[in-house]
Amino acid sequence: MTVPFRMTGGEVRLDRRPVLRGVDLTVEPGEVLAVMGPNGSGKSTLIRSLLGLIPLSAGRVELYGVPPARFKDWKRVGYVPQRLSVGGGVPATVREVVSSGRIARQSRFRPFSAADRHAVDRALEAVGMADRARDSAQELSGGQQQRVLIARALAGEPDVFVMDEPTAGVDAASQETLARTLRGQVAEGRTVVLVAHELGPMEPLITRSVVLENGLITHEGTPPKPQGECARPGHDHVHPHAPAEEPHLLS
Numbered sequence: 001m002t003v004p005f006r007m008t009g010g011e012v013r014l015d016r017r018p019v020l021r022g023v024d025l026t027v028e029p030g031e032v033l034a035v036m037g038p039n040g041s042g043k044s045t046l047i048r049s050l051l052g053l054i055p056l057s058a059g060r061v062e063l064y065g066v067p068p069a070r071f072k073d074w075k076r077v078g079y080v081p082q083r084l085s086v087g088g089g090v091p092a093t094v095r096e097v098v099s100s101g102r103i104a105r106q107s108r109f110r111p112f113s114a115a116d117r118h119a120v121d122r123a124l125e126a127v128g129m130a131d132r133a134r135d136s137a138q139e140l141s142g143g144q145q146q147r148v149l150i151a152r153a154l155a156g157e158p159d160v161f162v163m164d165e166p167t168a169g170v171d172a173a174s175q176e177t178l179a180r181t182l183r184g185q186v187a188e189g190r191t192v193v194l195v196a197h198e199l200g201p202m203e204p205l206i207t208r209s210v211v212l213e214n215g216l217i218t219h220e221g222t223p224p225k226p227q228g229e230c231a232r233p234g235h236d237h238v239h240p241h242a243p244a245e246e247p248h249l250l251s
């Protein structure tokens with residue numbers, strides 16, 4: 001069976017500097033893969049090169065068994081870029097931006113149909129933006145713009161979602177909405193690859209994580225615990241350095 005993504009020995013150089021340095025990564029159907037790692041470690045570069053948006057300087061990448069340059073079935077892929085690219089400088093309504101998610105399904109012989117309109121309606125509903133459909137996308141808050149970009153990907157009814165920091169700087173309600181939406185998509189068999197610093201409410205959905213450092217995958221498996229974990233409710237492990245047995249340290 002062909003897998004959504006397979007990268008072997010993937011190398012990327014930007015300004016002649018190595019940014020990805022020999023990455024092997026296969027994304028299986030139905031996975032929810034979190035790509036984690038510090039700022040500048042190459043996370044965006046990795047997912048953009050999986051999509052063929054950045055060419056590899058060495059190695060190989062395939063989408064559903066085909067190199068990006070020869071891949072034609074773009075309706076199978078829903079890409080959510082880092083936010084604030086929504087609408088660009090051109091005024092567009094929320095509905096127009098979300099409708100653009102159907103473009104890969106259009107053709108000269110297949111104009112916008114009732115099925116397209118329904119898919120756009122469903123996507124707007126899923127992210128709680130149906131009542132803002134006529135508003136200008138540029139006038140929305142960052143979290144709302146992120147919802148619109150997610151709705152655009154949902155509208156395309158893809159098989160795989162690729163999301164670049166979908167929760168960065170996004171309010172808690174939008175994060176919950178995204179987690180709920182993705183849970184539904186995964187239950188229907190979709191695959192998700194997402195870049196995230198903090199997983200927040202998406203953590204229970206993640207089936208595997210990879211951690212990038214300096215262009216290399218240095219960890220693969222369950223997601224590492226985020227910093228600040230100790231402050232979260234339900235955090236109950238005992239630290240070796242905890243002062244519990246040395247109460248004098250507390251005074």
Ligand SMILES: Nc1ncnc2c1ncn2[C@@H]1O[C@H](COP(=O)(O)OP(=O)(O)OP(=O)(O)O)[C@@H](O)[C@H]1O
Nearest residue numbers: 014015017019037038039040041042043044045046
């Ligand atoms: N167009 C470019 N030209 C040159 N270097 C670039 C370019 N884009 C990114 N880089 C560099 O490549 C490295 C990886 O960038 P990338 O955006 O992939 O990291 P990231 O892990 O996604 O970071 P962040 O968490 O900050 O989004 C960084 O050192 C960055 O400065």
